[in-house]
Amino acid sequence: xxxxxxxxxxxxxEFVLEWRQRYALSGILLYVLATVFIVYSSFIRVPDTxxxxxxxxxxxxxxxxxxxxxxxxxxxxxxxxxxxLMNPYAVILSKMIYNTLLLLxxxxxxxxxxxxxxxxxxxxxxxxxxxxxxxxxxxSITFTFISAIAAKSKNNATLMAILSFPIILPxxxxxxxxxxxxxxxxxxxxxxxxxxxxxxxDLILVGMALILFPFLWRD
Amino acid sequence: MxxxxxILGVLLMIYSIVxxxxxxxxxxxxxxxxxxxxxxxxxxDIVAVGYLTKFDNTKDDLRAWLKVDNEHAIASTAIKVExxxxxxxxxxxxxxxxxxxxxxxxxxIIDSKKNGYSxxxxxxxxxxxxxxxxxxxxxxxxxxxxxHQGMSFPYRNILQETIRNLFYHxxxxxxxxxxxLISAINSGRFLKTKNSKFDxxxxxxxxxxTLFGILGLVTGAIWAKHTWGAYWSWDIKQNMSAIAMLxxxxxxxxxxxxxxxxxxxxxxxxxxIFAFVTLPMLLFVIPRLTDxxxxxxxxxxxxxxxxxxxxxxxVFYPAIIGFTLFGAWMANILxxxxxxxxxxxxxxxxxx
Numbered sequence: 001x002x003x004x005x006x007x008x009x010x011x012x013x014e015f016v017l018e019w020r021q022r023y024a025l026s027g028i029l030l031y032v033l034a035t036v037f038i039v040y041s042s043f044i045r046v047p048d049t050x051x052x053x054x055x056x057x058x059x060x061x062x063x064x065x066x067x068x069x070x071x072x073x074x075x076x077x078x079x080x081x082x083x084x085l086m087n088p089y090a091v092i093l094s095k096m097i098y099n100t101l102l103l104l105x106x107x108x109x110x111x112x113x114x115x116x117x118x119x120x121x122x123x124x125x126x127x128x129x130x131x132x133x134x135x136x137x138x139x140s141i142t143f144t145f146i147s148a149i150a151a152k153s154k155n156n157a158t159l160m161a162i163l164s165f166p167i168i169l170p171x172x173x174x175x176x177x178x179x180x181x182x183x184x185x186x187x188x189x190x191x192x193x194x195x196x197x198x199x200x201x202d203l204i205l206v207g208m209a210l211i212l213f214p215f216l217w218r219d
Numbered sequence: 220m221x222x223x224x225x226i227l228g229v230l231l232m233i234y235s236i237v238x239x240x241x242x243x244x245x246x247x248x249x250x251x252x253x254x255x256x257x258x259x260x261x262x263x264d265i266v267a268v269g270y271l272t273k274f275d276n277t278k279d280d281l282r283a284w285l286k287v288d289n290e291h292a293i294a295s296t297a298i299k300v301e302x303x304x305x306x307x308x309x310x311x312x313x314x315x316x317x318x319x320x321x322x323x324x325x326x327x328i329i330d331s332k333k334n335g336y337s338x339x340x341x342x343x344x345x346x347x348x349x350x351x352x353x354x355x356x357x358x359x360x361x362x363x364x365x366x367h368q369g370m371s372f373p374y375r376n377i378l379q380e381t382i383r384n385l386f387y388h389x390x391x392x393x394x395x396x397x398x399x400l401i402s403a404i405n406s407g408r409f410l411k412t413k414n415s416k417f418d419x420x421x422x423x424x425x426x427x428x429t430l431f432g433i434l435g436l437v438t439g440a441i442w443a444k445h446t447w448g449a450y451w452s453w454d455i456k457q458n459m460s461a462i463a464m465l466x467x468x469x470x471x472x473x474x475x476x477x478x479x480x481x482x483x484x485x486x487x488x489x490x491x492i493f494a495f496v497t498l499p500m501l502l503f504v505i506p507r508l509t510d511x512x513x514x515x516x517x518x519x520x521x522x523x524x525x526x527x528x529x530x531x532x533x534v535f536y537p538a539i540i541g542f543t544l545f546g547a548w549m550a551n552i553l554x555x556x557x558x559x560x561x562x563x564x565x566x567x568x569x570x571x
Binding site: 152153155162165167169170174197201204208209 | 410459462463465466469472473476477482485486488489490492493494496497500501504505508509
């Protein structure tokens with residue numbers, strides 16, 4: 001099986017699994033809706049600064065929950081099966097691509113729920129969609145790799161949080177900075193710089209994850 | 220002499236501590252007190268409070284100016300020495316201000332052979348009561364400034380004596396980066412060779428790096444108390460440095476969460492390399508994006524220019540090398556302790 005077809009089949013497998021056990025996806029969607037309602041009930045009228053930060057905090061927590069299961073959910077036998085059959089790069093890349101798609105849906109849903117319930121202060125909509133895309137990619141790369149590390153341990157839920165939150169911070173800070181721009185809270189014409197930083201961080205993390213994953217997956 | 224680097228490290232550290240604390244600052248102006256408001260067309264008396272100055276020995280050649288900008292200044296009309304650290308300087312402010320602003324701030328400059336020259340920025344704010352602006356009465360006659368003689372560090376108004384912290388706070392962070400780099404390299408060598416020796420090395424260097432980082436945070440907080448007004452001002456640089464320490468504390472938690480030592484070493488090594496790659500983003504990229512009080516961040520200039528003269532460089536660069544070598548020695552001792560423990564464990568295992 002060629003490398004690309006391996007990736008294709010692995011992504012297809014993820015979709016099939018997700019479709020068979022729909023509770024995982026619907027659970028995350030409900031999670032987003034519930035937290036947005038909590039945010040709304042605690043603010044009633046959500047100021048722009050709070051909109052910006054709570055939006056991204058909800059996305060961080062929802063993504064951790066969504067992605068934590070990507071390696072932790074795999075049984076030992078299935079991992080052994082991949083190990084005998086697949087290229088490690090195909091395994092990690094397919095998980096990252098699938099999780100990116102999942103997070104993009106999650107981000108869009110969160111945006112829709114926020115606009116519906118708490119109002120939509122976004123002024124530069126195109127920029128905001130670009131930020132959602134870059135943010136979803138960055139979160140997916142980091143959380144997928146960290147979940148591969150945390151899955152090896154017994155207390156993986158705690159490890160997932162303590163390993164990933166400090167590492168996600170550079171991406172999160174850049175995202176909040178950029179989306180403050182899209183919301184019109186700060187007028188910074190040099191935001192392309194921030195976008196380049198975000199892309200650079202994403203590329204570096206993908207590169208490191210690809211280099212390190214082959215050492216990680218086999219026991 | 221295979222221990223030369225340890226001796227060098229200790230010598231450089233002793234040198235940087237002794238020279239860094241013993242060399243005096245240049246004499247400078249600590250405060251400028253005015254009894255009345257400075258307005259155009261009126262005389263004003265300014266009492267300059269000196270730090271480490273010897274005004275009483277230098278009566279004859281004392282000169283003073285009020286400087287608005289590089290082209291416009293006035294010389295003093297009278298200078299009266301009150302004590303070795305107090306000087307009463309009188310000026311006649313001209314009828315006009317050289318700029319169109321309603322108020323301009325002027326720096327007080329005092330020069331003498333013994334003390335050298337010193338500048339106190341924004342000593343007075345001159346209010347334009349006449350309303351016109353012209354350069355009449357203002358000159359650019361500041362000339363023949365005297366340099367302070369002898370070995371000294373620059374006197375800076377906000378930093379004062381804390382300028383010496385440059386020799387301890389900054390080398391700790393430099394040393395930390397180098398030590399974490401060595402730790403990551405050893406992790407990489409472990410993944411390549413699967414020799415537990417490199418894992419022990421990586422863990423030892425990571426411990427010392429974390430210690431350096433925590434000391435860097437503490438020395439930074441002490442410096443911040445003096446210059447920024449509080450130990451912790453939730454500045455982006457402080458926050459990100461603390462987060463960087465969390466990344467490495469998580470590394471130790473991760474290592475301890477596995478029972479099997481090979482697995483703990485391998486997964487720890489993977490995370491260590493990943494963590495080292497995110498470190499520059501936390502410490503150098505993100506603090507540049509937002510406002511920060513820290514030099515070199517948020518659009519601030521880095522430490523340099525008048526803050527860092529050649530006398531300081533002579534202590535600062537050796538301090539970086541000294542702290543790094545000393546840290547490497549500490550990590551070396553930790554590593555040997557781990558290796559001996561491992562050997563004792565193996566021995567007990569085989570004899571049982």
